[in-house]
Amino acid sequence: MILTRSRPSAVRAVASTILVLGLFAASPSEARFRGGGAVYGFSDCEAHGFQASYVQPVRVRHRPVEEYGAPGYVTIFPATGGAYSIRTDERLVPRGRTWIRVRGHSVWSTLYAWPNRPRPRLRVFEQRIVFPEGETDITNAEVIVIRFRVQNFNGLAGCNADMGATLHRE
Numbered sequence: 001m002i003l004t005r006s007r008p009s010a011v012r013a014v015a016s017t018i019l020v021l022g023l024f025a026a027s028p029s030e031a032r033f034r035g036g037g038a039v040y041g042f043s044d045c046e047a048h049g050f051q052a053s054y055v056q057p058v059r060v061r062h063r064p065v066e067e068y069g070a071p072g073y074v075t076i077f078p079a080t081g082g083a084y085s086i087r088t089d090e091r092l093v094p095r096g097r098t099w100i101r102v103r104g105h106s107v108w109s110t111l112y113a114w115p116n117r118p119r120p121r122l123r124v125f126e127q128r129i130v131f132p133e134g135e136t137d138i139t140n141a142e143v144i145v146i147r148f149r150v151q152n153f154n155g156l157a158g159c160n161a162d163m164g165a166t167l168h169r170e
Contacts, residue, residue, distance in 0.1 A: 037165025045159035114155035
């Protein structure tokens with residue numbers, strides 16, 4: 001028996017691979033992290049299939065904003081397949097109640113760019129260096145914790161979701 005992929009799943013696999021490779025094509029000196037966590041705390045997302053009590057386990061890749069101006073990324077891979085990618089030109093540091101403007105993409109059966117209206121935004125609750133203890137420069141970090149809320153998650157107007165992850169340097 002020969003196993004073949006259907007056209008939609010093959011397109012999704014190719015689009016996911018291109019998205020991920022493009023996002024993480026970086027020089028070896030850049031700080032890049034990966035790990036796991038969850039997307040949770042959904043609000044005003046029920047019409048789109050995300051119940052408030054839903055907790056979605058995820059794998060996460062993160063490239064912080066670099067000092068020379070390269071954008072930062074958080075790419076989220078749900079256990080159910082697909083990917084969400086969030087691009088930012090600002091560092092992920094807590095700023096109280098301030099929102100950061102971001103760009104987003106999703107990959108399911110096709111690549112989908114989140115619309116600019118309503119603009120997706122991010123509120124950072126925490127970016128903490130866990131190891132080495134006492135380190136303050138993320139370029140020297142080995143293990144970090146990040147937590148944030150995405151407004152207009154997955155390009156869905158009014159849908160908010162929280163994400164938390166523990167990541168280690170690649």
